[in-house]
Amino acid sequence: MNVLIDNSDLFLTGFKNTGILFVISAFFALILGTIVAGMRVSPAPAMRAAGTLYVNAVRNTPLTLILAFFALGYPKLGLPSIDFMTAAIVGLSLYTATYVCEAIRSGINTVSVGQSEAARAIGLPFMQTLTLIVLPQAFRSVVPPLFSVFIALLKNTTVAAGFSVFESGAIRAYLSERGEPLLPGLLWVALIFVVMVLGVLTPLQSYLEKKWRVAR
Amino acid sequence: MSSVLFDVPGPKARTRYAFMNVFTLIVVVGIVAFILFRFYESGQFTAKKWEIFTFPLVQENFLKAIGATLSAFGVAAVGSLILGIVLAFGRLADSKWVSRPCYWFTELFRAVPLLILMMIMYYGLSSAGIKGITPFMGVVVGLILYNGSVLAEVFRAGIESLPKGQQEAGYAIGLSKGQVMRTILLPQAVRAMLPVIISQLVVIMKDTALGFLILYEEILFYANSLGSQIQYGSPVVPGLMVAAVTYVGICLILSGVAKLVESKMSSRVKVIKAKVGVAG
Numbered sequence: 001m002n003v004l005i006d007n008s009d010l011f012l013t014g015f016k017n018t019g020i021l022f023v024i025s026a027f028f029a030l031i032l033g034t035i036v037a038g039m040r041v042s043p044a045p046a047m048r049a050a051g052t053l054y055v056n057a058v059r060n061t062p063l064t065l066i067l068a069f070f071a072l073g074y075p076k077l078g079l080p081s082i083d084f085m086t087a088a089i090v091g092l093s094l095y096t097a098t099y100v101c102e103a104i105r106s107g108i109n110t111v112s113v114g115q116s117e118a119a120r121a122i123g124l125p126f127m128q129t130l131t132l133i134v135l136p137q138a139f140r141s142v143v144p145p146l147f148s149v150f151i152a153l154l155k156n157t158t159v160a161a162g163f164s165v166f167e168s169g170a171i172r173a174y175l176s177e178r179g180e181p182l183l184p185g186l187l188w189v190a191l192i193f194v195v196m197v198l199g200v201l202t203p204l205q206s207y208l209e210k211k212w213r214v215a216r
Numbered sequence: 217m218s219s220v221l222f223d224v225p226g227p228k229a230r231t232r233y234a235f236m237n238v239f240t241l242i243v244v245v246g247i248v249a250f251i252l253f254r255f256y257e258s259g260q261f262t263a264k265k266w267e268i269f270t271f272p273l274v275q276e277n278f279l280k281a282i283g284a285t286l287s288a289f290g291v292a293a294v295g296s297l298i299l300g301i302v303l304a305f306g307r308l309a310d311s312k313w314v315s316r317p318c319y320w321f322t323e324l325f326r327a328v329p330l331l332i333l334m335m336i337m338y339y340g341l342s343s344a345g346i347k348g349i350t351p352f353m354g355v356v357v358g359l360i361l362y363n364g365s366v367l368a369e370v371f372r373a374g375i376e377s378l379p380k381g382q383q384e385a386g387y388a389i390g391l392s393k394g395q396v397m398r399t400i401l402l403p404q405a406v407r408a409m410l411p412v413i414i415s416q417l418v419v420i421m422k423d424t425a426l427g428f429l430i431l432y433e434e435i436l437f438y439a440n441s442l443g444s445q446i447q448y449g450s451p452v453v454p455g456l457m458v459a460a461v462t463y464v465g466i467c468l469i470l471s472g473v474a475k476l477v478e479s480k481m482s483s484r485v486k487v488i489k490a491k492v493g494v495a496g
Contacts, residue, residue: 062425155329
């Protein structure tokens with residue numbers, strides 16, 4: 001308990017930044033993932049190919065490598081410099097978007113065929129069929145897989161600590177600088193994550209799942 | 217080409233799709249060209265930055281780094297599979313004294329970030345006075361605890377998805393619970409869940425890269441260390457590019473094996489069905 005109270009400044013800043021990383025990356029990943037999912041079911045072959053290429057390339061690359069590229073490689077390219085926080089958000093969003101895309105795509109498959117047939121029968125083009133009829137229903141059925149994607153994102157934010165972002169994963173380094181006991185400090189970090197995942201996100205998931213359940 | 221989402225295109229839609237194709241092509245080519253141009257402009261393609269990869273010592277060390285990644289992956293994969301099976305059996309045990317702890321174990325270790333687990337194993341335990349913990353052990357134990365818990369859920373879901381008659385038939389011929397689990401339920405569950413199990417193995421492979429952050433000398437660690445070679449123009453970007461190609465290559469091979477096994481399995485099931493059909 002002493003480690004937590006004595007270094008409450010570290011824990012507060014660390015988990016505040018974890019929260020910022022999580023919320024912003026989740027927002028962009030959701031938008032990008034939905035767009036890529038739309039591309040992967042679109043009628044234009046080039047769009048499908050581009051979406052597939054992106055998803056397969058990024059999903060087979062470790063997140064650590066993607067973040068390393070944006071934190072260490074990007075500054076060497078002579079582009080306008082970005083701070084480490086932004087670099088981490090870009091990397092996490094690009095990585096998580098591929099998982100969001102696959103979750104939504106599986107959701108599109110669960111929407112019954114009659115729905116999109118009806119949409120086509122009343123003359124809606126592809127974009128309207130997708131955005132007005134299919135996606136709203138698909139989103140409701142992918143609440144559980146989307147939440148596991150976001151839980152994974154929350155845990156993945158710790159990787160950014162390796163690339164100069166001060167968040168929960170970096171608390172260890174600061175604790176060891178102050179000469180505090182590391183094991184209790186790390187166990188506190190782990191415990192806070194358990195509370196966030198099992199105490200906040202999982203109940204939220206079952207609440208939304210019940211609220212948005214589609215009668216079929 | 218048609219799907220549930222759109223009709224077979226008429227003349228107007230065909231031109232629209234052609235336009236969309238060209239548009240996508242232009243955007244994708246534009247992005248790739250811009251990235252390559254930036255790489256070129258900032259001198260990432262100069263011979264000086266790639267020269268380092270021609271040295272036998274560097275190549276040898278790079279192979280060693282690949283070996284380190286693969287050995288961490290191998291040990292962690294075997295360990296996670298064993299832990300997963302043990303935990304799954306534990307959760308399905310009759311006694312609450314066994315199943316509750318196993319339940320909490322899987323829930324807890326799935327909720328803690330893998331990097332924090334590795335840090336607890338490596339930094340935490342050595343700071344608490346336990347000697348002789350190497351980064352390799354930190355990486356492997358962290359991977360086993362996390363992926364073992366994930367795989368336990370996979371095995372459990374596989375076992376529970378089997379028809380109840382399988383168990384009952386086992387008990388009816390006098391097998392014990394352990395025998396039913398081992399000889400009847402587990403083999404079928406593994407077969408049903410094989411695609412998920414192999415995609416989890418790809419996750420283990422990717423997560424070995426986290427070892428970079430606790431100083432395990434694997435591919436990413438070595439590629440990054442090349443970046444500090446100032447006399448060769450600090451080739452950070454070339455190093456990361458080589459690392460990326462290596463990782464994507466290994467993961468694609470694993471996914472390829474997964475597809476092969478899956479198609480082999482499904483064709484074998486078909487053969488059995490066909491034989492039954494002939495016999496019937």
